[in-house]
Amino acid sequence: MQRYKIIIAYDGFEYSGWQVQPGVKTIQGELEKCFHRLTGETVKVHGSGRTDQGVHAAGQVAHVDLPPHLPKGKIIQAANSLLPSAIRLMKVDAVKAAFHARRDAVSKEYRYFIWNAAVLPPCLCRYRTHAYRPLDVAAMQKAAALLTGRHDFSAFTANPKRIVESAVRNLSVLTVRRRGREVVIAARSEGFLYRMVRSLAGFLIRVGQGDLPPAEAKKILSRKLRTAVVPTAPPQGLFLWRVDY
Amino acid sequence: MQRYKIIIAYDGFEYSGWQVQPGVKTIQGELEKCFHRLTGETVKVHGSGRTDQGVHAAGQVAHVDLPPHLPKGKIIQAANSLLPSAIRLMKVDAVKAAFHARRDAVSKEYRYFIWNAAVLPPCLCRYRTHAYRPLDVAAMQKAAALLTGRHDFSAFTANPKRIVESAVRNLSVLTVRRRGREVVIAARSEGFLYRMVRSLAGFLIRVGQGDLPPAEAKKILSRKLRTAVVPTAPPQGLFLWRVDY
Numbered sequence A, B: 001m002q003r004y005k006i007i008i009a010y011d012g013f014e015y016s017g018w019q020v021q022p023g024v025k026t027i028q029g030e031l032e033k034c035f036h037r038l039t040g041e042t043v044k045v046h047g048s049g050r051t052d053q054g055v056h057a058a059g060q061v062a063h064v065d066l067p068p069h070l071p072k073g074k075i076i077q078a079a080n081s082l083l084p085s086a087i088r089l090m091k092v093d094a095v096k097a098a099f100h101a102r103r104d105a106v107s108k109e110y111r112y113f114i115w116n117a118a119v120l121p122p123c124l125c126r127y128r129t130h131a132y133r134p135l136d137v138a139a140m141q142k143a144a145a146l147l148t149g150r151h152d153f154s155a156f157t158a159n160p161k162r163i164v165e166s167a168v169r170n171l172s173v174l175t176v177r178r179r180g181r182e183v184v185i186a187a188r189s190e191g192f193l194y195r196m197v198r199s200l201a202g203f204l205i206r207v208g209q210g211d212l213p214p215a216e217a218k219k220i221l222s223r224k225l226r227t228a229v230v231p232t233a234p235p236q237g238l239f240l241w242r243v244d245y
Helices: A027-039 A072-082 A137-147 A196-208 A216-223 B027-039 B072-082 B137-147 B196-208 B216-223
Strands: A002-010 A056-066 A087-095 A107-115 A149-152 A168-179 A182-189 A238-244 B002-010 B056-066 B087-095 B107-115 B149-152 B168-179 B182-189 B238-244
Touching (some): A072 A087, A107 A196, A182 A196
Antiparallel strands (some): A002 A056, A002 A087, A149 A168
């Protein structure tokens, strides 16, 4: 068998997240079905991590072991002709058998896209979160600066019971920028807690709307307790942007 | 009653076109349902024209008569909160009772969007037509120039039986330009034949792929007969862009 690193983009809107579950459509499930059709064998697709229902990816990474007789150059084209158009292999690279998409990941970057205007254009409704009140991006940037770095992010996970060992994470990047009517949050870390990016986005949107001052970021962090002050922003604005190795 | 001119954007992917039909979801049907809920009355929505199943709009125009007690400033917000997120009122203007969205339209502009790269990104799959072979835009521009102007477009309609009186139309604009991996066709006329824009796009894509020389445009026009040389490009790349009055 030959191990491949694959980069996958998907529109998660109609899928029940990444991970295979019985009775529902998932990204991993569609990929495994596709590779089964391609090879006639049972192929397990190992992702860098899960994404939730409705969350998208521009650069999810996974590894798969495929029979060596498959010509590498043909894999992308053959897989993309079998996959639903909402899922696409963007890149396929032969890697050493020791490569592991989850364990070898050094950092991940997520991007959260907010449409900040009175009306959300219909063709963006599956891919953007709508904030119709003008967002104060400077205030969001101040709050983001306070959240950047090594902290206990217990207050920014949707389910504290899911915390294994520690909620300390090094958020190496948390930026907010405006591009016209769009406000984009980028978050990079070696690892995220459950729904951490959507919790950070939910908090930053509240700061941008003037509901909370940027300095609240420090107070919330130090409380180490999830409260209603931090909402979980909806999934459709979130993209797993890239995974670095 | 007060007459309003409304500008509507929609994602047509999941709709059976503009026009109300029994038993299926249509754009006009959703709008009429929304205005019925808003006013408690039967409201007819008169569009500038139909769009086919799967075709989108950035600037469809319609007129509606609403009870004068509805505050104009609230109509957009109220309607958009009732409409599915795939349909949005973008603008509402009070107009004279004589205004008619179809009869008063002076010209319409359609845009046809082609994604010209090996892989079509999943989040664009409902809104772009995929052409993976590199398109020769200069050749498409030459062909477009030959089609611009006043001609009998019998060869560029999907159903010649639908031609009423004459197939002569003045195609005042037919341009092709590349924006990175995207190729955009813009077509403007005082009136189009049935599936004329998709037929023009289908022909121009074939020219761009090198299947036909640009000069073929003149020959096809002069034959005044639809043949298999001109395919109808798929609906998902097509947007009714604007209607002028």
